[in-house]
Amino acid sequence: MTTDTTAAPDTAPNSEKRTALYAQHQALGATFTDFGGWQMPLKYGSELAEHRAVREAAGLFDLSHMGEIWVAGPGAGAFLDYALVGKLSAIAVGKAKYSLICAEDGGIIDDLIVYRVAEEDYLVVPNAGNAPTVAAEFEARLAAFAAARGAEAGVTLRDASAETSLIAVQGPNAQDILLAIVPAEHADAVTGLKYYSAIELEAAGVPVLLARTGYTGEDGFELFVANGRAAELWAAVRAAGEGRGLVPCGLASRDSLRLEAGMPLYGNELSRDVTPFEAGLGGVVALKTKEGDFVGRSALQAKKDDGAGTTSGRRLVGLRGLGRRAARSHYQVLKDGQAIGEVTSGQPSPTLGYPVALAYVAVELSEVGTQLDVDLRGKTEPFEVVALPFYKREK
Template identity: 70%
Template sequence: MTENYTALYEEHKKLGASFTDFGGWQMPLKYGSELAEHKAVRNSAGIFDLSHMGEVWVTGPDAATFLDYALAGKISAIAVGKAKYSLICNQEGGIIDDLIVYRRGDEKFLVVPNAGNAKVVAEALAQRAANFDVDVEDVSAETSLIAVQGPKAEGILLRLVPAAQHELVTGLKYYAAVEVSFLVGGAERSLLLARTGYTGEDGFEIFVENDDATALWQSIVAIADEGELTPCGLASRDSLRLEAGMPLYGNELSLQGDPFAAGLGPVVALSKEGDFVGKAALAAKKESGAGASAGRKLVGLKGLGRRAGRGHYPVLKDGNVVGEVTSGQPSPTLGYPVAMAYVDVACAEPGTALDIDLRGKAEPFEVVALPFYKRSK
């Protein structure tokens, strides 16, 4: 696989990052202690490089109608300035990717797929656009994405924004985006700021051209008080999103899975007018009781002991295999092991006692409602 490097790679090297391959990208796994990075986001703020994510602009008179056809959600219902979590599925109802769609105008949308799927999603959108008056432009290679997450994120970013625009930041709702002027390396830059994230905390994601990415990162780090902002890698991002009960493509979501088993039934707009890719298959899956009365369902598991389950470990009920772990580790915030797993629907009720087979030893867990962690507003 070809190794890709973000525009911030040299910056991460300077900070002493340990790197890992993720979706073909060399990304910082951690800079020091992943536990310290996790706790920084929960208690103060963390800064992440998310430039491995994709960015695809969809513009033109048919943009909203096209995205209603190409994606599982009702994208035409998004108000300008708002965003929506959605899925792109194949004709069989398998999940190609989960993504966020930002509506930037009546005929202008930004689709943000996951790193390893960015090229596949861009190609699928281009193919599906054949009968629509739209332009699909993949700008992933030219775009960087920096996230600042945590309770102090807003206060830090306000120091880089002119006072006259502070209300644009403070008034920005969750799953919304706005163009804001940032002081980057001594010059003002108009950048797209979104109140979105993957940590379970308040926070922001900033879209910036590659040429300005390093200056923006350095400006954010420089403006923060000592100990207020911590560079964070993928390890802490994974533990944060797991506590928040957020699915990861390749773990909880896949082509072999379906939205209903994953608890994402509300994301699928079967009632929207017209056809969309995968509609017939998804309707049949829902009719068959997928995730409700048939098959398996994604659940949260709380460890009653100290040992954590990991991906692909079997889940047991009375010694019989009833499921499989998709993600699991000790929760730094809660102090006990947590996991997400697909289990038989008969075993999915909160309070159900289950075991995870930890290399031949049954470790007790209990089914709990997701998310494991919810920030206090």
């Protein structure tokens, strides 16, 4: 993918970073918030209306605060197998895989998506606030990887976060909007693009890496674009969305959408103090399918072998509110008046019409159907453990 380093994101006087689309958000009257050191749109008007637009039509998001790290060379796949918990060398060209980067003790440093763009080219997308940490970890792990091989690693790393923008179009009308801005000869490539796949093409005359991925529970696309072309692409998508229900959406609706979809957020559900098994992400860890060592393997194997998959005795669950009041982050979860866990994310579900929450609770109380309470500032409210996700779109 072609990149342009001449239009790096602005930096505000208070050292908060701004994306290449900051002026567009200002013009739309966005309310801003700090997220991972970035000034990001929280909402443009009604966060409820933005949420519903994604469920019913389409939403447009600026995700340019996310990181982009290119890993290239003949040893790229083997290096990623060593650096991350999954078997990334097995990704087919044009496909993507969700993975985790863990510390030696098994704690989660970040969750991320890895795209295999070409035979020897991978794009790793970490979360906004964690992007510098992941880049530094990759540098350190590459040195260890090369030392273990006793030869050149055959890998180059390039952190393209500062020169890359990311725009997402999510919702039932997302595909029609994309079809309106790609050349007719690329229409089949868009309609045939499977979930967790990516392709390089032009949209509105702008070179992009187009991925069918997202964080909302809806069908949708994410477009990686050079900063210098981001505003042009944003305008083209907005124009194509006229008459198709597209609205710009901020982080508030993105959070309520991802919660309904049961997707974890780093800093809430995931952290250095949490292992993949506790978070319900044990399937991401390739203990059986990946040969050789990887960072955190011994600790993760030990935690899996302990029987419950977690030595802390807790597990992430979904909670459905049986009353009208919503649980919030850090509220205590109770059983017979005793604290047995803590809410990590919670709010009323606009789509479902009742409160939903994610929480870590004692393993023995994590079964679906278990009745629990949440302490809502001194008053208990009944909740029930339910299967995730809370919301699942119709295919």
